[in-house]
Amino acid sequence: MQTLEPQTQTLQDTPLVIAGRSFSSRLMTGTGKYRNFDQMRQSITASGCQIVTVAVRRVQTNAPGHEGLGEALDWNQLWMLPNTAGCQTAEDAIRVARLGREMAKLLGQEDNNFVKLEVIPDAKYLLPDPIGTLQAAEQLVKEGFAVLPYINADPLLAKRLEEVGCATVMPLGSPIGSGQGIKNAANIQIIIENATVPVVVDAGIGTPSEAAQAMEMGADALLINTAIAQAQNPAMMGRAMGMATEAGRMAYLAGRIPVKAIASASSPLTGTIA
Structure with missing residues (x-):
């Protein structure tokens, strides 16, 4: 019996490229809100992600639950994305970004x-x-940073950030940690259509179906933390989010059928039995 092999060449995708660096995974994850480091490591591995964001202030200050976080992951296998979480002003964020760059070097x-x-x-x-x-x-780009800005789903702001040299734009799907899903779909779609840098949907995704939805819209990548870290089984959810990211991306590349107001038979209407 002949075995039918899938046409794998039609399923190949281009890598995600950010600031000249290529990644095969389009899912980014975080390090916050996990119950312990073991769950964090297992979840990151299960998700297949390559970019992991780390809150600079929590590591620098040895905040509770973050002691030893910098050494808890294998940074030979993962790319660190330092973040300026906790900063309330531009000046504060600039200072913390500089600390983050030094932390990555260390x-x-x-x-x-x-x-x-x-x-x-x-x-x-x-x-x-x-x-x-x-x-x-604007300041961080001048200092040579590859800036991935977290923003409201504002198309005009996204374009302005792109114009000043940001490496991506990262519109929120809904408020951080809310699990509300994609509440700003129309604006995110406009951002995707007009961007020439990768669009990363960040915040609010609560389920794999919502992750797939964002990718089906044409997002280049996702950043998901709380939905994985706070799941009853974080590693299983990490794997599910990784699979959903891939499925959504494939669906976008495949091209969905148009939505119609009426039914359309899948079987031919000619040659029917009278």
């Missing part, structure tokens, strides 16, 4: 200039400050 990534830029003065809803984010981004 952990063996001498050429790592990546920073996830977060400027969040709002403690209740954790919504990013568009003005502070733009100000910080």
